[in-house]
Amino acid sequence: MTRGGAMRLITMCFIRIGVRGSLALSLLAVAALRAAPPKQTFTGTITDSMCAKADHSQMQMGPTDAACTMACVSVHGAAYVLYDGKNTYTLNDQRTPEKFAGQKVKVIGTLDAKTKTIQADSITAAK
Incomplete structure (x- = not known):
């Protein structure tokens, strides 16, 4: 694998991790808002x-x-x-x-x- 190919692979891995992490945080935020008891x-x-x-x-x-x-x-x-x-x-x-x-x-x-x-x-x- 070339150096450029390795960098591209690492970049793609970080992007996937970031997208998955953002999605997980968004789902947790929605669940927390739904679970908040009303005043x-x-x-x-x-x-x-x-x-x-x-x-x-x-x-x-x-x-x-x-x-x-x-x-x-x-x-x-x-x-x-x-x-x-x-x-x-x-x-x-x-x-x-x-x-x-x-x-x-x-x-x-x-x-x-x-x-x-x-x-x-x-x-x-x-x-």
Whole structure:
């Protein structure tokens, strides 16, 4: 084989590898876009994982639902959750919910149905 022929063969191999790699990356990107869960809006009350379905007065951790929620999180290691009256959802963001403790809110984000965790993009007071 001549030197020019060998170079042409090497060039063709690199082109094939590049085309196949690009095709594989494109297919992965399309699959990832299809698999991305849709953003949803959830409405409920920010409470804690200990008292989500109970009455805060039973815990007596504070004079208000907000105070009880914050006390359960800080003292007892509970997590901030969203309770919609039927379902309890863990919130991935545990800082933002503190300012909405005991309040009705609207959470926009994606739900991991297996873990019942909301990847919250925003939390705002419900109107």
